Amino acid sequence: xxxxxxxxxxxxxxxxxxxxxxxxxxxxxxxxxxxxxxxxxxxxxxxxxxxxxxxxxxxxxxxxxxxxxxxxxxxxxxxxxxxxxxxxxxxxxxxxxxxxxxxxxxxxxxxxxxxxxxxxxxxxxxxxxxxxxxxxxxxxxxxxxxxxxxxxxxxxxxxxxxxxxxxxxxxxxxxxxxxxxxxxxxxxxxxxxxxxxxxxxxxxxxxxxxxxxxxx
Amino acid sequence: xxxxxxxxxxxxxxxxxxxxxxxxxxxxxxxxxxxxxxxxxxxxxxxxxxxxxxxxxxxxxxxxxxxxxxxxxxxxxxxxxxxxxxxxxxxxxxxxxxxxxxxxxxxxxxxxxxxxxxxxxxxxxxxxxxxxxxxxxxxxxxxxxxxxxxxxxxxxxxxxxxxxxxxxxxxxxxxxxxxxxxxxxxxxxxxxxxxxxxxxxxxxxxxxxxxxxxxxxxxxxxx
Numbered sequence: 126x127x128x129x130x131x132x133x134x135x136x137x138x139x140x141x142x143x144x145x146x147x148x149x150x151x152x153x154x155x156x157x158x159x160x161x162x163x164x165x166x167x168x169x170x171x172x173x174x175x176x177x178x179x180x181x182x183x184x185x186x187x188x189x190x191x192x193x194x195x196x197x198x199x200x201x202x203x204x205x206x207x208x209x210x211x212x213x214x215x216x217x218x219x220x221x222x223x224x225x226x227x228x229x230x231x232x233x234x235x236x237x238x239x240x241x242x243x244x245x246x247x248x249x250x251x252x253x254x255x256x257x258x259x260x261x262x263x264x265x266x267x268x269x270x271x272x273x274x275x276x277x278x279x280x281x282x283x284x285x286x287x288x289x290x291x292x293x294x295x296x297x298x299x300x301x302x303x304x305x306x307x308x309x310x311x312x313x314x315x316x317x318x319x320x321x322x323x324x325x326x327x328x329x330x331x332x333x334x335x336x337x338x339x340x341x
Numbered sequence: 342x343x344x345x346x347x348x349x350x351x352x353x354x355x356x357x358x359x360x361x362x363x364x365x366x367x368x369x370x371x372x373x374x375x376x377x378x379x380x381x382x383x384x385x386x387x388x389x390x391x392x393x394x395x396x397x398x399x400x401x402x403x404x405x406x407x408x409x410x411x412x413x414x415x416x417x418x419x420x421x422x423x424x425x426x427x428x429x430x431x432x433x434x435x436x437x438x439x440x441x442x443x444x445x446x447x448x449x450x451x452x453x454x455x456x457x458x459x460x461x462x463x464x465x466x467x468x469x470x471x472x473x474x475x476x477x478x479x480x481x482x483x484x485x486x487x488x489x490x491x492x493x494x495x496x497x498x499x500x501x502x503x504x505x506x507x508x509x510x511x512x513x514x515x516x517x518x519x520x521x522x523x524x525x526x527x528x529x530x531x532x533x534x535x536x537x538x539x540x541x542x543x544x545x546x547x548x549x550x551x552x553x554x555x556x557x558x559x560x561x562x563x564x
Binding site for chain 2: 184191281282313
């Protein structure tokens with residue numbers, strides 16, 4: 126029987142971790158893109174758009190990510206689109222992140238005092254100039270820390286892609302543990318790798334929070 | 342292209358779904374309670390001046406908060422038996438949920454504890470209350486009141502996260518959906534119904550905790 130050393134396990138996990146990183150980056154970038162479109166739709170103050178965005182966010186925050194993954198995986202197949210675990214995971218995680226990010230950013234914009242909007246109005250600035258010169262810079266400053274904090278959630282969310290068969294860190298862990306019969310070591314390593322991905326981001330987010338939490 | 346949805350085939354298996362909903366509810370009730378209690382203990386350890394307790398609590402909190410729930414679940418269910426701790430799927434799921442919730446709620450409570458005015462602690466001290474008495478009678482009630490909405494959100498998140506527990510064959514709601522789709526090959530419909538059930542559960546749980554429990558705990562006009 127082949128013996129697996131700790132290094133064999135770790136090396137294979139590290140190779141799989143690349144997919145976790147790639148998937149998190151794509152999910153985060155895609156989520157930011159779709160999320161900012163949702164945010165814009167909300168800011169237009171048109172009632173139908175606002176309703177759509179509210180329901181969209183509530184749906185994605187009120188249902189398990191795992192179910193969203195399954196629905197997209199099987200739903201795309203039902204529509205006749207060829208699905209792979211990869212495409213389903215990318216789409217599901219993008220939509221999931223977009224809901225959270227648009228909600229975070231909306232909160233940041235709402236936290237800007239009314240007076241700022243009124244002042245910008247009284248200067249006869251149009252909507253885009255208001256965003257560009259008055260509200261945007263302030264809101265972005267507040268939003269940096271929670272946005273970076275959400276990246277941790279995005280990385281952890283990619284672990285669920287293992288369930289629909291996408292081979293990333295968690296799936297690789299399951300496969301290796303089945304091959305080596307060392308689940309304790311393997312899953313401890315998997316956990317340690319996730320930790321080493323997420324902890325620096327959490328730490329950085331906490332630091333940003335301290336940095337930007339200027340005395341109000 | 343012709344898409345036909347057959348929800349009837351899924352709803353015909355309603356006893357399975359109901360059983361799944363019951364187990365999911367049971368899991369979140371038990372681990373919700375235990376998780377919050379453990380969170381209080383951790384938050385207490387975190388406020389201690391004794392370095393040792395503080396380090397243990399914060400390492401625990403950071404490790405749990407920075408690893409995915411599914412990995413914690415797999416570690417408990419697949420990894421721990423090699424140390425001689427063999428748990429049933431249900432016990433492992435509830436343990437993982439409890440551990441996960443405890444770390445997040447400790448972190449939430451910490452923020453609540455920090456927001457309590459210093460005068461409260463000094464007043465307690467001047468009444469000769471012991472540190473533990475101060476914590477349970479003065480600090481915790483206020484921290485709970487300040488952070489209750491965040492705690493409720495976290496409990497709902499853990500409930501939604503419990504859908505992963507089907508992966509270790511805990512027979513909760515998403516397991517039921519999986520079982521149904523393996524019987525009638527209506528995968529999309531099965532998960533669609535389960536998703537709606539989760540949505541309903543999360544709305545009910547949130548309303549229940551926000552209104553009923555908040556009134557019970559805080560005995561005021563709150564909520």
